[in-house]
Amino acid sequence: MTTPKIGRCRGLTHRSREAVYGYAFVLVWIVGFALFTAVPLLQTLYYSLNQVTVTATGISLEHIQWQNYTRALFTDPTFVQLLIEYAIETLVAVPIILIFSLIIALFLNLKFRFKGIFRTIFFLPVVITSGPVIQELVAQGATSVPGLAISATATEYIAQLPDYFRNPIEYLLTSFILILWFSGVQILIYLSSLQKIDQSIYQAAAIDGASAWESFWKITLPALSTTTLIVAVYTIITLSHFSENKVIKYIYSQTYAVGGGIGYASAMSFLYFFVLFLLLTVIYLLLNYRAKRQFG
Amino acid sequence: MRRGRSRRRFSGIYSNKTNPKGFHPSQIKFYVILLPLAAFMLLPTIFIFSHAFKPPDELFAYPPRFFVINPTTKNFADLFSRMGNSGVPVSRYLFNSILITAVTIAASMLVSTLAAYALSKKRFKLKKTLFAINTVALMFVPIAVTIPRFLIIEKLSLMDTYFVHILPVLALPVGLFLIKQFIDGIPDEVVQAAQIDGASDVVIYWRIIVPMIKPAIATIAILTFQAAWNNAEISTLYINSESLKTFAFYLSTLTATTAGANVVAGQGMAAAAALIMFLPNLIIFIILQSQVMNTMSHSGLK
Numbered sequence: 346m347t348t349p350k351i352g353r354c355r356g357l358t359h360r361s362r363e364a365v366y367g368y369a370f371v372l373v374w375i376v377g378f379a380l381f382t383a384v385p386l387l388q389t390l391y392y393s394l395n396q397v398t399v400t401a402t403g404i405s406l407e408h409i410q411w412q413n414y415t416r417a418l419f420t421d422p423t424f425v426q427l428l429i430e431y432a433i434e435t436l437v438a439v440p441i442i443l444i445f446s447l448i449i450a451l452f453l454n455l456k457f458r459f460k461g462i463f464r465t466i467f468f469l470p471v472v473i474t475s476g477p478v479i480q481e482l483v484a485q486g487a488t489s490v491p492g493l494a495i496s497a498t499a500t501e502y503i504a505q506l507p508d509y510f511r512n513p514i515e516y517l518l519t520s521f522i523l524i525l526w527f528s529g530v531q532i533l534i535y536l537s538s539l540q541k542i543d544q545s546i547y548q549a550a551a552i553d554g555a556s557a558w559e560s561f562w563k564i565t566l567p568a569l570s571t572t573t574l575i576v577a578v579y580t581i582i583t584l585s586h587f588s589e590n591k592v593i594k595y596i597y598s599q600t601y602a603v604g605g606g607i608g609y610a611s612a613m614s615f616l617y618f619f620v621l622f623l624l625l626t627v628i629y630l631l632l633n634y635r636a637k638r639q640f641g
Numbered sequence: 642m643r644r645g646r647s648r649r650r651f652s653g654i655y656s657n658k659t660n661p662k663g664f665h666p667s668q669i670k671f672y673v674i675l676l677p678l679a680a681f682m683l684l685p686t687i688f689i690f691s692h693a694f695k696p697p698d699e700l701f702a703y704p705p706r707f708f709v710i711n712p713t714t715k716n717f718a719d720l721f722s723r724m725g726n727s728g729v730p731v732s733r734y735l736f737n738s739i740l741i742t743a744v745t746i747a748a749s750m751l752v753s754t755l756a757a758y759a760l761s762k763k764r765f766k767l768k769k770t771l772f773a774i775n776t777v778a779l780m781f782v783p784i785a786v787t788i789p790r791f792l793i794i795e796k797l798s799l800m801d802t803y804f805v806h807i808l809p810v811l812a813l814p815v816g817l818f819l820i821k822q823f824i825d826g827i828p829d830e831v832v833q834a835a836q837i838d839g840a841s842d843v844v845i846y847w848r849i850i851v852p853m854i855k856p857a858i859a860t861i862a863i864l865t866f867q868a869a870w871n872n873a874e875i876s877t878l879y880i881n882s883e884s885l886k887t888f889a890f891y892l893s894t895l896t897a898t899t900a901g902a903n904v905v906a907g908q909g910m911a912a913a914a915a916l917i918m919f920l921p922n923l924i925i926f927i928i929l930q931s932q933v934m935n936t937m938s939h940s941g942l943k
Contacts, residue, residue: 360764366842367763371771374756377812381790382778388789452675457668465930466679471863472922473685522681533860533933534822541826575822582779582815597784607788614785621780 393611406608413612424613427592428620430512435584435624437513438524442580443573446528450535451565464536471529527583531576538572539565570632577628585621592617686923693717693916700908716913723895723910729883731891738870738888741806745869746862749811754858756812757820758850762832763842772821779814787878794879805879806887810868816861823857824850859932866925871918892918 393413395406417424453464517524542565550560584590596617600610687708692700694712724731759765760772790809799805827850835845851858876890892914 363763364765367759367765367768370759370763370842370846371756373752374812374817375771377752377808378775378778378814380793381809381812382781382786382814383774384793385786385789386778386781388792389785392789449675449678452671455671457671463675463679466682468930468933469926470682470685472867472919472926473689522684525678525681526685530819530860530864533856534819537823537856538826578776578779579815579819585780586782593782593784596782600784600788611785614782617782618780618785622777625780 389611389614392608393615395608397607397611399607409608413609414616416609417613417616423595424592424616427595428617431585431590431592432620432624433513434516434520435581437516438520438527438584439577439580439628441517441524442528442531443576445525446531446576447535447569447573449528450532450539451561453532453536454539467532468529470526473526527580530583531580534572534576534579535569538569542568574629574632577632578625581621581625581628585617689916689919692912695909695912697909700912716909720895720910720913720917731888733884734886734888734891737803737806737885741803741887742866742869745807745810746865748807749813749816749865750858750862752811753813753816753820753861754851754854755846757817757824758846760817761821761824762827762829762845762850775814775817779818791878800879801882801885803885806869806872806875809875810865810872813865813868816865819861820854820857823854827853856933859929863926863929863933867922870921889918 392406394408394410396409396412398405398407449467453460453467546564547560550564555563586593596610596613599613600607691709693716694714695709696711696713696715699710760768794800794805794809799808831849831853832845835849840848871889872887873890873893876886880886895910895914
């Protein structure tokens with residue numbers, strides 16, 4: 346927030362007091378973060394460049410430069426495959442979650458009876474997706490589009506499509522409901538920013554003769570562009586940390602596997618992080634571009 | 642007037658109260674769209690309940706059946722009879738879980754909101770860098786740090802203490818990320834006005850920021866509750882003493898097929914255990930959701 350502050354007094358003293366309070370408030374967080382997240386991450390980075398063997402006395406390291414990385418990228422047949430699948434699935438799922446949660450948020454922001462109950466119901470899947478129950482549901486096939494996935498004509502038709510087209514569609518059919526269940530927090534974030542939009546803008550637009558459709562595109566959507574970015578980031582993060590995520594399962598299995606090991610798993614974690622970072626950058630650039638165009 | 646309103650209704654205006662007093666036929670179209678979707682959203686919850694009461698033949702039925710046909714409480718009976726045989730009393734695991742979850746929620750809320758307030762509204766040098774680091778850390782999968790974390794915990798001699806359940810999850814990047822976004826939504830003028838009136842930072846934080854972001858706090862509290870309550874991993878990795886392990890861990894050992902139960906009974910007990918584990922989530926959700934939903938409508942300034 347770079348807006349000039351009103352009532353600033355006597356430069357340095359105030360500023361340094363501001364800084365002291367600032368650091369004091371973050372201090373506990375910094376310590377916890379450094380100790381249990383930042384330092385372990387650096388350690389993992391170091392491991393990823395080593396062959397790590399767990400012995401009775403501790404951990405022994407043997408420096409092997411980038412071999413773990415080259416092995417994951419060029420030798421391991423499963424890892425790259427899983428990464429690509431994950432990237433495609435995320436790129437399919439994120440727009441669906443964004444659009445779905447925005448539409449639901451718009452609905453839930455309207456005036457009708459039992460709205461409170463509906464809001465609760467749409468937020469309810471939040472208690473499912475992060476719990477262990479979801480494994481059960483996925484295993485039971487409860488996440489697929491009922492009827493569609495098993496319909497013979499549909500399967501026949503999908504089988505005709507080329508691979509890069511078929512995978513996303515199959516993913517959609519088998520996990521559509523799962524995708525919708527991921528929208529709880531997103532709906533909430535959208536809802537809260539919808540309510541922060543100044544009502545008088547709509548009134549002014551309506552007086553000028555704007556239809557509901559026009560004011561949605563010209564007022565609501567531009568006002569939500571920052572929110573959309575936050576929602577997108579949050580969605581990608583939850584999708585990629587989801588316990589049923591195949592890449593995570595694979596990395597996990599390799600950590601304790603005989604042929605794998607900690608060093609190899611660390612290297613894969615960093616590669617996964619890199620893909621995640623790329624995905625976020627792509628989405629960020631896309632949304633930023635859209636936001637700029639709408640304002641301009 | 643009414644006609645004019647309904648034209649503009651779609652853009653999401655006129656929503657000062659959660660539930661309007663009257664019912665109008667024009668609302669029917671919302672129900673037509675929202676009811677089927679709401680049904681989908683309720684599916685998992687219904688499934689958990691229905692699954693827990695399924696007899697063995699329905700648990701293994703192919704194609705799987707969603708609803709239970711002949712409900713039975715045998716799964717629960719099996720589970721409870723097994724609980725009776727455990728070395729450490731079940732109440733001990735429950736006590737551990739409740740204590741750990743409560744402390745984790747309280748402490749992590751305090752830490753993340755304080756940090757988020759400073760990162761959002763205070764002005765100091767490293768603020769942008771810190772938030773950037775947090776966002777980057779957000780992208781790392783938790784399993785990447787499991788082993789180094791283990792070493793650090795060992796070095797700090799935190800193994801086999803209650804602290805190990807709580808400390809590592811206090812500074813979670815996701816909570817800070819979300820809460821900071823909500824605090825960003827509070828206009829700077831509100832904070833400045835309070836400063837002019839002579840409010841200290843602690844007062845601003847406690848009297849202005851916290852009440853205004855209650856919905857966000859409630860949301861994160863629900864998420865934190867689940868992370869803490871369902872966590873069996875910490876008990877597996879960092880705790881050796883049986884009396885310090887959590888209820889989630891205990892249930893997972895009970896239902897694991899290696900525990901001597903045969904596969905069929907194991908599945909049934911797992912379903913029953915899933916319901917038992919799920920109920921507190923649902924209860925906390927129901928308690929907190931009114932906070933989430935109601936305060937949402939008047940948070941922030943117009």
